[in-house]
Amino acid sequence: MRRVLRPTTVAKLAAGQIEFRLDARGDGVVLVFHGGHVRAGLALGEEAFDRTILAPSRPGYGRTPLSRSIEDYCDLVAALCAQLGIDRVAAAVGISGGGPTAATMAARHPDLVERLILLSAVSFLPFPDRLTRLGSHVAFNAVTERATWAGVRTLMRLAPDAGLRFMLRGLSTVPSGTVLAALSDEDRAALVDLFTHMRSGRGFRNDLRPTRDVTAQIDQPTLVIATRTDRGVPFAHAESLASTIRHATLVESHAHTHVIWLSPDWPPIAARIRAFLDTA
Incomplete structure (x- = not known):
């Protein structure tokens, strides 16, 4: 992989x-x-x-x-x-x-x-957009971002397909089930690996400036x-x-x-x- x-x-x-x-x-x-x-x-x-x-x-x-x-x-x-x-x-x-x-x-x-x-x-x-910006300040602030990504890692470990559907909803206008079905096993594994290692630090909120x-x-x-x-x-x-x-x-x-x-x-x-x- x-x-x-x-x-x-x-x-x-x-x-x-x-x-x-x-x-x-x-x-x-x-x-x-x-x-x-x-x-x-x-x-x-x-x-x-x-x-x-x-x-x-x-x-x-x-x-x-x-x-x-x-x-x-x-x-x-x-x-x-x-x-x-x-x-x-x-x-x-x-x-x-x-x-x-x-x-x-x-x-x-x-x-x-x-x-x-x-x-x-x-x-x-x-x-x-305004709604995403507000949500980002809640999920990815200095206090919560560690817990947010810990939750993602847990989901990817215990239920990777469900975790991918959840994450892909924010990345595509195509239904997440359709997107997932079109991915090869190697691509699914690469996405699980990516989402498992993501962190926001102080960077993502800085990106919103x-x-x-x-x-x-x-x-x-x-x-x-x-x-x-x-x-x-x-x-x-x-x-x-x-x-x-x-x-x-x-x-x-x-x-x-x-x-x-x-x-x-x-x-x-x-x-x-x-x-x-x-x-x-």
Whole structure:
């Protein structure tokens, strides 16, 4: 079974502390910003990039403390790249809630970031809706988030199919039973492994803070990939990113869920990503 949990390292730089994972896989480096409830140690959908992966934990996740601003954090990531001897990255990748960070990284450090890839990514539209925001402050605050994820882990251990149905309801507009039936045993196991290792820390509530829209400042070639059946991040976010970033191309996935790399059409999309990374 594919295991999502990988070892990480902590760098203590003049600009601050940051947790990261560096997986050497090939020529070139892709800088991956994962989404909500996910830290650097969780590897998600990265095989498509066919490059060395640098995945830092975003502020409040894992062992990366909260930053004063998203701009300060992006400067810290740039300092980490310099410390590691990385002077160019083939792409900054923003997955889900990591979208605004990847976009800000591209806008703020164009000499470092050659391309931008946004997967099921949050845009700069208002997000999430009011009801979800209120629920998040209840379930994922500093007191409750540990208990919330302990409950998820217990459910995944005792009744994994029921646990997957429960979690998938928030990730797809398709009935969760239909989504579950379409998943292979390997994909089900990967999702159980993912949900078992998720934590919010102080990061998810930090993600709910508004972020300055930098799309007008992005000049790099950009791929925006999303599915219309994503309940976690509505397709309108992909449409907004594709329409406001100058050199953006929108690729529509036919995945049933927010987790678009667990879909029958992911192999051709992954091939398109690799071709995009190979362009001069």
